[in-house]
Amino acid sequence: MIENRPWLTFFAHVVLILGVVVIAFPVWMTFVASTHDADTMLRSPVPLLPGGQIIDNYRVVLTEGFAQASRTPLWKVLFNSLVMALAIAIGKIAISIIASFAIVYFRFPLRNFFFWMIFVTLMLPVEVRIIPTFKVVSDLGMIDTYVGLTLPLIASATATFLFRQFFLTVPDELAEAARIDGAGPLRFFWDVLLPLSKTSIAALFVIQFIYGWNQYLWPLLITTQESMYTAVIGIKRMITSGDALTEWHLVMATAMLAMLPPVAVVILMQRWFVRGLVETEK
Amino acid sequence: MQKRVTFDTKLLPYLLLAPQVFITIAFFIWPAVEVVRQSFLLEDAFGGNSQFLCTGLLTDPLGGEAWQRCFRHFDRLLSDPGYWHSINVTVFFSLMVALIGLALALLLAVMADRTLRGATAYKTFLVWPYAVAPAVAGVLFGFLFNPRVGVLAYWLDRIGVDWNHQLDGNQAMWLVIFAACWNQISYNFIFFLAGLQSIPKSLIEAAAIDGAGPGRRFWTIMFPLLSPTGFFLLVVNIIYAFFGTFGVIDALTQGGPGLRNQHPGLQGLQRRLPRQRFRRFGGAVGHPDDHRHDPYRRAVPLHRAACPLLRRR
Numbered sequence: 230m231i232e233n234r235p236w237l238t239f240f241a242h243v244v245l246i247l248g249v250v251v252i253a254f255p256v257w258m259t260f261v262a263s264t265h266d267a268d269t270m271l272r273s274p275v276p277l278l279p280g281g282q283i284i285d286n287y288r289v290v291l292t293e294g295f296a297q298a299s300r301t302p303l304w305k306v307l308f309n310s311l312v313m314a315l316a317i318a319i320g321k322i323a324i325s326i327i328a329s330f331a332i333v334y335f336r337f338p339l340r341n342f343f344f345w346m347i348f349v350t351l352m353l354p355v356e357v358r359i360i361p362t363f364k365v366v367s368d369l370g371m372i373d374t375y376v377g378l379t380l381p382l383i384a385s386a387t388a389t390f391l392f393r394q395f396f397l398t399v400p401d402e403l404a405e406a407a408r409i410d411g412a413g414p415l416r417f418f419w420d421v422l423l424p425l426s427k428t429s430i431a432a433l434f435v436i437q438f439i440y441g442w443n444q445y446l447w448p449l450l451i452t453t454q455e456s457m458y459t460a461v462i463g464i465k466r467m468i469t470s471g472d473a474l475t476e477w478h479l480v481m482a483t484a485m486l487a488m489l490p491p492v493a494v495v496i497l498m499q500r501w502f503v504r505g506l507v508e509t510e511k
Numbered sequence: 512m513q514k515r516v517t518f519d520t521k522l523l524p525y526l527l528l529a530p531q532v533f534i535t536i537a538f539f540i541w542p543a544v545e546v547v548r549q550s551f552l553l554e555d556a557f558g559g560n561s562q563f564l565c566t567g568l569l570t571d572p573l574g575g576e577a578w579q580r581c582f583r584h585f586d587r588l589l590s591d592p593g594y595w596h597s598i599n600v601t602v603f604f605s606l607m608v609a610l611i612g613l614a615l616a617l618l619l620a621v622m623a624d625r626t627l628r629g630a631t632a633y634k635t636f637l638v639w640p641y642a643v644a645p646a647v648a649g650v651l652f653g654f655l656f657n658p659r660v661g662v663l664a665y666w667l668d669r670i671g672v673d674w675n676h677q678l679d680g681n682q683a684m685w686l687v688i689f690a691a692c693w694n695q696i697s698y699n700f701i702f703f704l705a706g707l708q709s710i711p712k713s714l715i716e717a718a719a720i721d722g723a724g725p726g727r728r729f730w731t732i733m734f735p736l737l738s739p740t741g742f743f744l745l746v747v748n749i750i751y752a753f754f755g756t757f758g759v760i761d762a763l764t765q766g767g768p769g770l771r772n773q774h775p776g777l778q779g780l781q782r783r784l785p786r787q788r789f790r791r792f793g794g795a796v797g798h799p800d801d802h803r804h805d806p807y808r809r810a811v812p813l814h815r816a817a818c819p820l821l822r823r824r
Contacts, residue, residue: 237725241622242629248619249636252693255651256643258662262654274665324530331527336517343528350539354754361542361549381538384531397514404516414518443644445758461644465762468650477660484647491642496635503638503701 256488263287263482270477286482301455303463303483309375310442310460311490316379317441318434325388326426330418332389333396334404344393351386355447363450373457378448382441388433395429396422432505435498439491460487550584604688605752609745612692616699617741621729623700624707634704641697645755649762652690676764683764690763691756698751699744706740707733 258277262270265280290303332344355362362381371377399422407417448459458466464487467480495502554561564584567577579586588594623633640648655663658675667674676683710733718728 232719234725238625241625244622245619245626245629245633248615248622249633252637252640252696255648255655255693258655259651270660274662275660277662324534327527328531331524334514334517335524336519337521337524340524343532346540347531347535350535353539353543356754356757358539358542358546361545362538364545365537365542380534384534384539389531401514401516404514408516408518414520414523417518439642443642443646443758445644445646445761461646461758464650465646468653468762477654477657480650481654484650487647488643491644492639495639495642499635499638503705506641506698506701507705 259481259484259488262477263485265478267476267478282478286478287486290479290482290486301458301463303460303486305456306458306460306463307486307490309378309457310487312375313378313444313448313459314438314441314490316375317382317444318437320379320383321385321388321437322430322433324383325385326392326423326430327418329389329392329396330422333393334414334417347384347389348386350384355382359446359450366451372451373454377451378457378459379441382444382447385437388437391429391433392426395426399425428501428504431498432501434505435494435502436505438494442491463487551581600684601753604684604691604756605749607688608691608695608752608756609748611688612695612699612748613741613744615692616696616744617703617737619696620700620703620707621733623704637700638697640694641701643694644758645691645694646758646762648690648694649687649759652686652693652759653763656686687756687760687763690759691752694759695748695751695755699748702740702744703737706737710736 258275261277261279262275263286264283265276266282266285269276269280292302292304328347332340366372366377366381369377371380403421404417407421412420442459443461444459445461445465448462449465452458452462455466460483464480464483467483468475551564552561553564565577565581567574567580571577619637623630623637626633643651655661656674656676658664658677664674674682676686714732714736715728718732723731
């Protein structure tokens with residue numbers, strides 16, 4: 230700090246605490262609502278402090294099911310989300326890292342063409358090509374499958390670009406040395422490049438895990454059976470159109486459980502998360 | 512662009528590129544081409560056969576009628592007041608989300624940059640909303656402002672504001688803007704803080720020695736040096752508001768004050784409002800959900816059913 234201005238420092242703390250309170254308030258209320266019973270939720274206003282139903286509510290949601298109609302237990306739905314998030318994160322990293330390895334370390338016809346073809350997909354978000362993409366997936370018979378949920382989202386221009394930028398900063402001497410020692414390209418990739426990329430991979434994993442877990446529009450289209458819903462879709466489906474029928478305490482317990490994994494990933498891997506965020510956007 | 516040292520295996524690079532290229536073609540390039548192709552097709556109601564609209568251009572490339580026929584779907588879309596309304600709403604929404612989100616994040620980042628004590632804790636508490644799914648954020652705000660059970664709606668009622676975003680389109684709009692900002696604020700915060708911390712301390716110290724107070728230092732040194740970050744964030748936020756907020760809106764309002772099943776007298780309004788308010792680019796092809804649950808539409812392949820504007824006539 231350049232000079233000592235106690236009032237300004239005090240003001241800064243006040244603003245920050247206010248900011249934290251405002252940002253945390255929706256989630257605090259979600260937690261509070263998930264610990265009360267149905268009767269309390271119907272009386273307005275909802276209390277501001279937690280109640281005693283916490284274990285019951287979470288047990289009901291996890292084992293007996295979140296939707297009144299078919300009673301699919303939530304752990305199944307959370308499992309779907311986990312599969313989707315992991316498949317997208319790992320899949321994106323895997324195919325992007327080998328693609329950028331090919332683009333950076335080999336000289337072959339059409340190299341630039343392929344690079345631009347991948348790069349151009351940045352301009353094609355899911356929303357603008359949603360109907361034909363759905364048609365492709367349904368023609369391939371991948372509706373209501375994990376493959377259909379994840380495969381179309383796995384191609385990644387940003388990840389390819391990130392790895393390309395990183396590989397370009399790796400000193401040429403490493404590749405030279407590997408070649409002199411008689412290592413082929415795959416060996417060089419596995420023993421030299423991959424260990425060097427560890428931090429980039431970790432950072433990218435955090436970002437892509439959150440991206441995969443939070444997908445909404447695509448699973449909404451691809452899943453028709455409740456057993457294939459992801460957690461985010463499940464919550465949306467719990468809110469019945471007739472307002473009075475919505476079991477808010479169970480909805481909020483589900484929301485807590487659906488938020489928990491990505492939030493935990495962000496908080497536990499905060500360093501990688503910030504790095505990944507700032508790097509992917511460069 | 513490329514390494515000085517390269518390997519010269521012939522087949523391997525193609526194999527390495529194959530998965531990425533295959534997925535890109537199957538799920539990105541091909542559907543994008545289809546979007547363009549189908550916008551020039553005329554299909555009958557059941558999609559039995561389709562007709563290319565631009566054949567007339569081959570025989571009569573200068574005839575106005577041939578051109579009109581070729582671009583008839585675009586013509587129809589552009590002359591639809593609902594479409595222009597949705598564009599207006601989208602632009603207003605995006606600008607508001609970007610400006611409010613950026614201003615609040617900048618304020619918090621400047622304050623966090625000032626504090627020495629507790630900076631890490633503040634940071635941890637401010638970054639995690641990024642991890643909350645937009646649709647879940649929509650549900651949380653819908654709960655807080657729910658006119659029957661919501662706490663904030665109750666407090667607003669106590670101070671004399673009659674809050675019901677399910678009936679009032681303006682309130683629905685602001686609610687969606689708040690929820691979208693809440694979701695995005697941590698992202699902006701991280702970038703602003705990184706930008707602030709990369710400003711050389713010597714510049715600020717020099718200004719302080721010359722007698723510039725904190726406000727002056729901010730506006731004449733930090734703010735201009737932050738402008739590249741600010742511009743980048745403005746672009747990213749507008750893209751987010753255009754494409755990333757479908758979940759928030761769908762979970763909160765389904766694209767407008769949803770009056771369904773409530774008041775028969777309001778049904779005339781209801782039929783227009785939910786479709787037209789907040790219909791965004793993504794929504795221009797219709798609400799994907801509705802088509803799946805409508806038994807008649809279900810019989811028709813979804814890609815055709817969901818393009819009511821682009822077929823028949």
